[in-house]
Amino acid sequence: MRHLVSIKDLSDQEFKILVDRAEYFKKMFKNGNIEEFQQQHLKLLGRTVALIFTKRSTRTRISTEGAAAFFGGQPMFLGKDDIQLGVNESFYDTTKVVSSMVSCIFARVNQHQDILNLCKDSSVPIINSLCDKYHPLQAICDLLTIKEKLNYNQNKLKLAWIGDANNVINDMSIACLKVGIDVAIATPIGIEMDNEIVDEAKKIAIKNNCKFTLTHDSKEASKDAHILVTDTFVSMGEEFAKAAKLRQFKGFQINSELCSVADPNYVFMHCLPRHHEEVTDEVFYSDHSIVFDEAENRLYAAMAAIDIFVNNKGNFDNLV
Structure with missing residues (x-):
């Protein structure tokens, strides 16, 4: 399983594929072809995408929720006042529980170490949606x-x-x-x-x-x-x-x-x-x-991240 933590973790070719994939989804989204939409919508149909955000957001939240909906997933926003993370429950316990019920976790947090902890303990891909060291999306x-x-x-x-x-x-x-x-x-x-x-x-x-x-x-x-x-x-x-x-x-x-x-x-x-x-x-x-x-392109960046790291399980080849 691969996570998206930073751009430096990707090969040059992998990063170019991510950008090209975002461009591909933008063209599809703008064309509005119903058959193409339906095909993509089946990829996460009936599944949940968790958004663990300890920092407020406009573009990241809208683009991530929009990308999840595009693939048929149900976005679930989990703000710092919505869950027990770091209050009455350990980071480890929360990560194990949340990851057992969702297809991936978008995490917008304060410390880079929080991203690393999520990656260590999660059973699903972690998409770094901002930490104090990186902002790959x-x-x-x-x-x-x-x-x-x-x-x-x-x-x-x-x-x-x-x-x-x-x-x-x-x-x-x-x-x-x-x-x-x-x-x-x-x-x-x-x-x-x-x-x-x-x-x-x-x-x-x-x-x-x-x-x-x-x-x-x-x-x-x-x-x-x-x-x-x-x-x-x-x-x-x-x-x-x-x-x-x-x-x-x-x-x-x-x-x-x-x-x-x-x-x-x-x-x-x-x-x-x-x-x-x-x-x-x-x-x-x-x-x-x-x-x-x-x-606006934040939406298509989130789509590309979900498609490669979640739908395609971190495999940059054989994208459909």
Whole structure:
């Protein structure tokens, strides 16, 4: 049994298949062919998909429930106030009980160790829907969006990340390098990328003839970039440090000045929710912005994850 914990756990080809599978389901979903819908709907008919969420969510919850329903499964949302997890029952006991009754578990949690514990004790696939170290579903949807808009199979691209060293860029940087996209990451002084991610990124960059750059200069990272990306500067649970974080991130807002050094046909991405300190309205709502296409693609990323890790039991071959 295979779980989806992070993009670095996948081979380059496996990750590309996940993105292609998301693209396949998007086309099917948009075409609205009833016979195709019925065929897919039988895959999890009569089964349950558990959503264990200890953090609030918009896109992850909607996309996961939608994907489960697409395959005929019944999504069951289990928020932190809905079950005994970590209150009156051990993590182990809860995992054993929940996994015995469902086809898979989507887990949106705080600590990466929680994902590892779920994987160790679960009898069904675990899909990491966000933890403090990784966010693989976001990476699948982001690369689908880039493929649609800029076609990384035919064009050599550069992605510039301007912001925090967080779970989103941990998976996104690895994902980009796996498909041949150069990556430049600019973080404020005092904020560094996770060493494990950096080591893995460097290996993939060498193997795939890509550039992987770390800097504290947002303009340097943005120079000639085809894709500009940022995320929240203050993550959930860090609200107490907001004032200090905003001082640290001064000069890291994506604005017209920063965009002026990027490729003229750049696109702007953000996984949402967005705050004004991260990007100006001028950029966020411009013709360069593809944030809402990106958000929609979370649905098809969840479909791809369910289809490969649950319906096809983690086998990336012989997909139907």
